[in-house]
Amino acid sequence: MLEAAGLECVRQQRVLFAGLSFALGAGELLRVAGANGSGKTSLLRILCGLLSPQAGAVRRHGAPIQALREDYARHIVYLGHAPAVKDDLSAEENLAIACRLAGVRVVAESIRDALERFGLSGAALVKKLSQGQRRRAALARLWLSAPLPLWLLDEPFTALDTAGVATLRGLIEAHIGRGGAVIYSTHQDPGMVATRVVELIVA
């Protein structure tokens, strides 16, 4: 499904990693672990195409993602470090906009349903929510992202309480179960059965 070959990342004249290669198939889970500043976020940004690697390439079904661009975007969901929700919009409006930009067709009920599963009502403006609730508002998109085969999640477990962690784990495991692939980064192992673990070590 996704293949990385010889990835090298340089930030501020420092080589974060070099010669990183792996392949990810359907139904596989990849955990990116490593210390702060080891390049977990950079790796995920390279994998979704936001950042170009210094060397190497990321390929989907053999085609480099830089060439695929919007075609590649149609198959992935990337949830970054920032929750990507607007303070002055409600959780519901945020989710509807995110889905429309991602080309996922959803109806209002399923949006409300997705937010409810994460314990959010949806009508309140995001600026009134706590940090953890914002994270939930962003993660609720995953309930509606089943048709997108590849999920790239940057530190999805931060700021979540135990119930939120359990919900997210269930979501990820269900996606793996239906033949999707998930790449996520975290410092601590949440105890999911991962097919493969990439450890990033600072050079």
Added chain:
Amino acid sequence: MLDAARTIVTRDLRLALRRPSDVATALLFFVIVASLFPLGIGAEPNLLRAVAPGVIWVAALLSSMLSLGRLFAADHADGTLEQMLLGVSPLGVIAAAKVFTHWLVSGLPLVVIAPLIALQYDLPQSLYGTLALSLLLGTPVLSLIGAIGAALTLGLRGGGVLLSLLVLPLYVPVLIMGAGSVDMAAAGLSPQGQLQLLAALLVLAAAFAPWAIAAALRISSE
């Protein structure tokens, strides 16, 4: 594709309505700057009539500049810009939609209020139409060119100053033709030439700027 553009336009309009102070700042700035000149120059009607087009145009230019910084900065800070970069529709379309909304809330109000400002300068009423038309054609060009600068300086420290240095020289042709058209009309000549050049600039900018903005956004979000 049009769906994404519509989404962005309604989103940004809604955001602007929920935070009206941002919109009001640029408009008030325009009104205050344009109103300060008669106070400073003195109440000599002939002089005021002569400087009116230039002053109003410079005020519009600075006011458009003022609101540019926020065009992409907020989306960059909260991560929504990344989601636009990873969207399924071409980034140029999204950039065009964002610039269009920016113009709707910061450029269009200037066009509407300009005749009122012109009143302070005792500009003949026959020139109001030319003034408004020149602003209607010119302010979208300002938004389009300015957005390229805003995208390039995104996330830079001291980006605001750099943005002015980068964009203001590019505003010069618009200023010359915009103010020039009103001057022509005031002299009893036809302003058509200048207005057509402005329209040509608008067409050119509307066709190419969105793609330049898209490229700049990709560079500065790396």
